[in-house]
Amino acid sequence: xxxxxxxxxxxxxxxxxxxxxxxxxxxxxxxxxxxxxxxxxxxxxxxxxxxxxxxxxxxxxxxxxxxxxxxxxxxxxxxxxxxxxxxxxxxxxxxxxxxxxxxxxxxxxxxxxxxxxxxxxxxxxxxxxxxxxxxxxxxxxxxxxxxxxxxxxxxxxxxxxxxxxxxxxxxxxxxxxxxxxxxxxxxxxxxxxxxxxxxxxxxxxxxxxxxxxxxxxxxxxxxxxxxxxxxxxxxxxxxxxxxxxxxxxxxxxxxxxxxxxxxxxxxxxxxxxxxxxxxxxxxxxxxxxxxxxxxxxxxxxxxxxxxxxxxxxxxxxxxxx
Amino acid sequence: xxxxxxxxxxxxxxxxxxxxxxxxxxxxxxxxxxxxxxxxxxxxxxxxxxxxxxxxxxxxxxxxxxxxxxxxxxxxxxxxxxxxxxxxxxxxxxxxxxxxxxxxxxxxxxxxxxxxxxxxxxxxxxxxxxxxxxxxxxxxxxxxxxxxxxxxxxxxxxxxxxxxxxxx
Numbered sequence: 001x002x003x004x005x006x007x008x009x010x011x012x013x014x015x016x017x018x019x020x021x022x023x024x025x026x027x028x029x030x031x032x033x034x035x036x037x038x039x040x041x042x043x044x045x046x047x048x049x050x051x052x053x054x055x056x057x058x059x060x061x062x063x064x065x066x067x068x069x070x071x072x073x074x075x076x077x078x079x080x081x082x083x084x085x086x087x088x089x090x091x092x093x094x095x096x097x098x099x100x101x102x103x104x105x106x107x108x109x110x111x112x113x114x115x116x117x118x119x120x121x122x123x124x125x126x127x128x129x130x131x132x133x134x135x136x137x138x139x140x141x142x143x144x145x146x147x148x149x150x151x152x153x154x155x156x157x158x159x160x161x162x163x164x165x166x167x168x169x170x171x172x173x174x175x176x177x178x179x180x181x182x183x184x185x186x187x188x189x190x191x192x193x194x195x196x197x198x199x200x201x202x203x204x205x206x207x208x209x210x211x212x213x214x215x216x217x218x219x220x221x222x223x224x225x226x227x228x229x230x231x232x233x234x235x236x237x238x239x240x241x242x243x244x245x246x247x248x249x250x251x252x253x254x255x256x257x258x259x260x261x262x263x264x265x266x267x268x269x270x271x272x273x274x275x276x277x278x279x280x281x282x283x284x285x286x287x288x289x290x291x292x293x294x295x296x297x298x299x300x301x302x303x304x305x306x307x308x309x310x311x312x313x314x315x316x317x318x319x320x321x
Numbered sequence: 322x323x324x325x326x327x328x329x330x331x332x333x334x335x336x337x338x339x340x341x342x343x344x345x346x347x348x349x350x351x352x353x354x355x356x357x358x359x360x361x362x363x364x365x366x367x368x369x370x371x372x373x374x375x376x377x378x379x380x381x382x383x384x385x386x387x388x389x390x391x392x393x394x395x396x397x398x399x400x401x402x403x404x405x406x407x408x409x410x411x412x413x414x415x416x417x418x419x420x421x422x423x424x425x426x427x428x429x430x431x432x433x434x435x436x437x438x439x440x441x442x443x444x445x446x447x448x449x450x451x452x453x454x455x456x457x458x459x460x461x462x463x464x465x466x467x468x469x470x471x472x473x474x475x476x477x478x479x480x481x482x483x484x485x486x487x488x489x
Contacts, residue, residue: 017467019428024435028447033455039487043459043480046471087486123486 027051036085063295063303066107066122068098075122078295090125093118103143117156119147130154131171138163144188153208155193157183164208175211185234187241194241196234201227203276221245221274221283230272235303237292241276243283244294344372344381346397352390353382354397364400366438388433395419395426396433400442409445416449424465 030038030052042052065076068089077083096109096118109118115136119128128147138156145152147167156163162175183195183204197204201220206213220227221243230245247270274283295303342358358378362369372378385393399419403412419427427446434443454462463470472480481488 017424017428017465019425021428021466021468022432022435025428025431025447025450028435028443029450029454032444032448033451036487037455039480039484041454041459041462043472043477044462044470045468048468049472049480085486088489124483125485126483 023047023051027054035083064105064122066098066102073122085123087122087125090127092127093120099140104146106143106146108140119143119154121146130165131169133163133172141183142186142188142193144193151191153188155186155208162208162211164211166209173209175208184232187234187236189236189239189241194234196232196243201232216278217281218276218283221272221285231296233294233296235294235296237289237294241278242286243274243276244296245272245274246270246296342378344368344378344383346393347382347384348388348390348393349386350390352393354390354393356397360400360404363404364437364439364442366440368437385433385437387436389429392426392429392433396430396439399430400439403442412442413445413449416446420449420453 026048030041030048033041038052042049062077062079065078067074067076069086072086072088075085075087093109095113096111099108099110102108105121105123107120107122109120110116111118114132116132117130117140119130120126126148133156135158138158138161141155141157141162143152143154147154150167152167154165156165156172160176164173164175184198186193186195188194191207193206193208195204195206196202197215203216203218204213205216222245227245230247233244233246235242235244273286273289275286277284343355344358344361346354346356346361348354358372362372368383371383372381375381388396399412399415402415403409406412416427419430431443431446434446453465457465462468
């Protein structure tokens with residue numbers, strides 16, 4: 001913290017403030033500040049801290065765009081163009097490569113020397129080294145929750161193998177009996193994992209530790225030859241599992257490899273949405289995302305937030321990075 | 322034809338422009354303030370809703386139990402500045418001056434604005450405070466607002482450690 005030890009005669013010293021500033025005013029004041037100042041000023045007193053935590057921007061579900069520039073990284077909020085941070089890269093990250101993955105706001109890094117995978121929270125700079133791997137082959141597949149949660153499960157995948165880690169584990173649990181070569185778009189919901197299995201686009205569900213894979217009898221919602229023309233994402237939206245099939249040209253590019261699908265642009269020729277009806281084991285075509293806005297990344301990750309949070313009411317106001 | 326249309330025009334304008342409608346705001350100490358309906362509903366959502374709930378403004382008296390006469394006078398003075406100017410520059414300047422000269426009064430005015438739901442004025446004033454705080458250290462903010470730090474040294478250190486990015 002910078003200490004300004006200037007003259008003691010500050011202009012406001014003479015006039016004693018006797019009013020306690022009401023906390024709802026404090027909250028409104030903090031709300032129109034840069035999050036960095038909010039966190040800084042949240043140390044004023046406990047009441048302010050509580051007010052600040054109530055709307056912590058770094059906890060918001062809206063996506064951030066992450067770029068590396070020299071010795072810093074830049075976090076740019078995709079919704080609010082005025083919201084961006086430049087953060088110095090901590091020394092412990094040197095020699096590690098940012099691989100193009102993130103989950104629940106945590107970045108996935110890989111050491112260039114030994115292939116050790118590290119999870120990093122770019123705001124708090126909290127880091128977590130995952131156990132060493134025997135070979136550098138496995139790639140990041142999925143994380144079920146932030147790694148600070150005890151029920152978090154991190155999944156890596158390699159040919160025919162699934163690597164499982166939970167907080168506290170000192171080594172990877174390796175499941176070898178994987179007859180599926182490639183999982184597309186994995187999501188988790190209430191302890192169950194769901195994935196679309198390539199090449200037949202079947203929906204599978206599995207649990208880990210021990211691994212129990214179940215092929216659901218849910219056929220792809222359209223002909224295989226047809227579906228090949230689409231990118232396919234699984235996404236959890238308001239407790240439901242959605243399948244989003246998209247022909248690429250209709251997506252808005254909001255950043256390198258990040259696309260945004262707005263709730264009002266579900267042209268049926270370009271985007272096809274299905275909702276999973278697990279009971280009847282079928283995909284049901286839906287026409288609208290309702291209040292939700294989806295963010296899709298890299299053909300593997302998707303997230304759903306309310307259109308209100310994404311500020312998507314006014315189409316023209318969205319800034320495309 | 323032309324005279325006819327002129328007559329209609331005159332008739333309309335005299336109908337649309339009777340003497341200005343007013344209502345009475347009562348401060349907590351009983352002082353009454355007569356305000357122009359358009360001027361006040363332009364600012365206060367609470368009073369706008371009240372008028373529409375009451376179905377009109379005839380003889381309307383609004384008691385503002387939490388607002389003293391000096392605070393209400395200051396608030397109405399600032400509303401006046403805001404209503405007279407299309408942009409917010411002038412009123413922002415006035416709020417800034419009030420903050421520097423009489424912070425107690427400014428806090429009370431903000432409380433009153435919040436109470437009568439004068440949203441845009443309230444937001445604008447919060448922005449003035451936010452701009453002020455941005456350039457100050459935490460110690461200076463505490464001193465400015467006469468706030469006691471109730472964190473222990475360890476608690477402060479922990480917040481700094483958990484949010485290193487904000488304290489670079």
